[in-house]
Amino acid sequence: MAISAQILDAQNDSENRLYIPVASLSFFRECWLPGVHALGLRWTELFESGVDVTVKELPIILDELDQLKKWADLNLHGINKD
Numbered sequence: 259m260a261i262s263a264q265i266l267d268a269q270n271d272s273e274n275r276l277y278i279p280v281a282s283l284s285f286f287r288e289c290w291l292p293g294v295h296a297l298g299l300r301w302t303e304l305f306e307s308g309v310d311v312t313v314k315e316l317p318i319i320l321d322e323l324d325q326l327k328k329w330a331d332l333n334l335h336g337i338n339k340d
Contacts, residue, residue, distance in 0.1 A: 261286045261305050280305070289338050293329040302326060 261280045268274035281290060286306060294303045299322045301315065311319060330339060 261290075266310060285338075289330070289334055290326065293326050293333065296333075297322075297325050297329055299326065 260282055263276075263278040263280060265273045265276050268276070283306070290302070291306075293299075301309070301311075301319045302322045
């Protein structure tokens with residue numbers, strides 16, 4: 259299983275085919291969740307079970323992902339960091 263991004267209400271064929279794998283479920287649990295919990299991120303934690311996001315929430319989610327990236331730079335090592 260994987261954590262991925264999809265457009266649910268596609269407006270055209272290009273959007274309909276959009277599927278972006280973000281992380282395997284095991285990598286998400288092993289490497290992302292410790293950072294999510296350490297930082298108290300609310301939206302990013304929902305990625306595991308799946309969450310519908312509107313354009314309105316994107317700035318908040320992008321900020322959380324930026325925080326998580328900075329956390330990963332400091333706390334992950336080797337291939338997990340790469």
